[in-house]
Amino acid sequence: MKRHLRLFLLYLAQYTKVRLAYKADFIIAFFSSMAATVLGFGFVLVLFSKIPKLQDWSFYEILFLYGFSLIPLGFFNVVSWNLYEFGDIYIIQGRFDRILLRPVDTLFQVIFEKFRLESLQEVATGTLVIWICVRHLGLDWGPFDCLWFALMVVCGAVIYLSVFLILTAVSFWFEDRVGIVPPVFNMLTFARYPLTIYSVFIQFMLSWIIPFGFASFYPTTHFLGRKTFTPYFHLVPVVAATFFVLSIFVWNRGVRNYSSTGS
């Protein structure tokens, strides 16, 4: 564990150095990431300039939900870069060979070899928005709520990671780039709004098939005092742990199935 922490810091330091060596590139990436986030909030503002409430969710409640979804997603985005390119870089080009030749866990190497540092702005922006909402909604947060909040962020990030890990591991079996990642990624935006506004089918999908609801909607219900969702809220860590174990299992099966490239 201690060794992995050291390695993580070293990978991070090395990668940061590389990124900062290309300053212009980094600055552009940072501002485009920022612009995407701002536009997202812009959409919520425009929406609420037309309607006073979405079902019985007020502007600040929606904002809270939206802001919260950014935090685990931001952490996930920081480490997920290699997952998107995994099939191309690691499987088709055969770079996974080298991963297998090192005495470190394969997944650790893949996700920590590259960091999308600019996505940390999503974490910062999300936190800022949450702070504003907490004040406007007059929520009374004790230390326990803060702990719950932190736990929910961790669980959310783990859920995103698990889902995309399973999709990524598919490349171990199918080299043909099956384009399932982008549509699934887009489903993520669904869960930035209260699930109650959707049809039962989509609610079911986002809860039990691709559990993005457990990464953003259900966690917030607790802080917004929606007691009907309390059982779901308590299930968040269970869902996160289950999907994580499942994804590691699928990943390891994939690694065994890895067939490398010719020479």
Next chain:
Amino acid sequence: MPPIIEVQDLSKEFRTFRRREGVWGALQNLFVREYLTVHAVDRINFAIEPGEMVGYIGANGAGKSTTIKMLTGILVPTRGRVVCNGFVPYRDRRHYTKHIGVVFGQRTQLWWDIAVIESFKLLKEIYEIPDADYRRRLDFFSEILSVKDYLHTPVRKLSLGERMRCDLAASLLHNPPLLFLDEPTIGLDVVAKDRIREFLKEINRQEKTTVLLTTHDLSDIEELSRRIIIIDKGRILFDGDLVEMKKRLAKYNQVKFFLKDRSQVAKLDTFARNGISCDRVDELTYLMRFDREQHSTAEVIRDIVNQLQVRDIFVEEEPIEDIVKRIYLSGEVGLQKGEA
């Protein structure tokens, strides 16, 4: 001492499917697939003793890389047994990799954008190399491979030869008893090749590192190893001593001679007879090739000197390339060591 590499009935099969063309074909591919089984490596056996330096050769697609990948734990064998340094490579992967160094000539293991020394520092952590050992090894490589000058250069700016030397150093930083090299001299010029070979000899002598290398370049093998294993279509065709192989399988000798002037060329016709061929190398240089069993070299030389005006004459053994080519073509077996 038990062998450091032991391979028994090792096989690897790949299941591929025939890809149909076009959009409709691609759709069909998703649902109906015709599978083909390719036997990349087919029941091979060999054992390598500690400290040996073995050349593993074969044509493209013969199964060299697949074997190396099973020995290094990258691929899981379909069948058979492989034990290296007491480990089953694919099963004990994380422990095992600390005991081996692997160099792929085609691909670097260094991080592309960072200085060489930074890559080494990462590897130091990855392999948990103690400070003192790391410094000693680094000094050793700086001197013997002369990598010192570009330790601070990013890998992408190095020439192929420089990069290969850094890659070698990187693969040996943790002082593994076993070194696998897949085409280590590919694309290198003569001087760079020579440096790599000298280094490998040195490390084999000093550290008793066991080396298994694949190569296309048979001069690598002649320089480096006494033992070669020849693989073709997934089967081992020959496993044994290089000198022994030459002695037993070289069929031809060749005499190369330089004519004094062009007037001599016309007289060459008289030489083409049973079992002797005469080929032009360049304007005045000719190569005569003949069966060792049928003709004595002394007689051939005497005939040449008697009938032609020659400036210079050289006797050569059949090049190892030619012997190996013949082995591939005939699929010659029967010379396997120990007849396992």
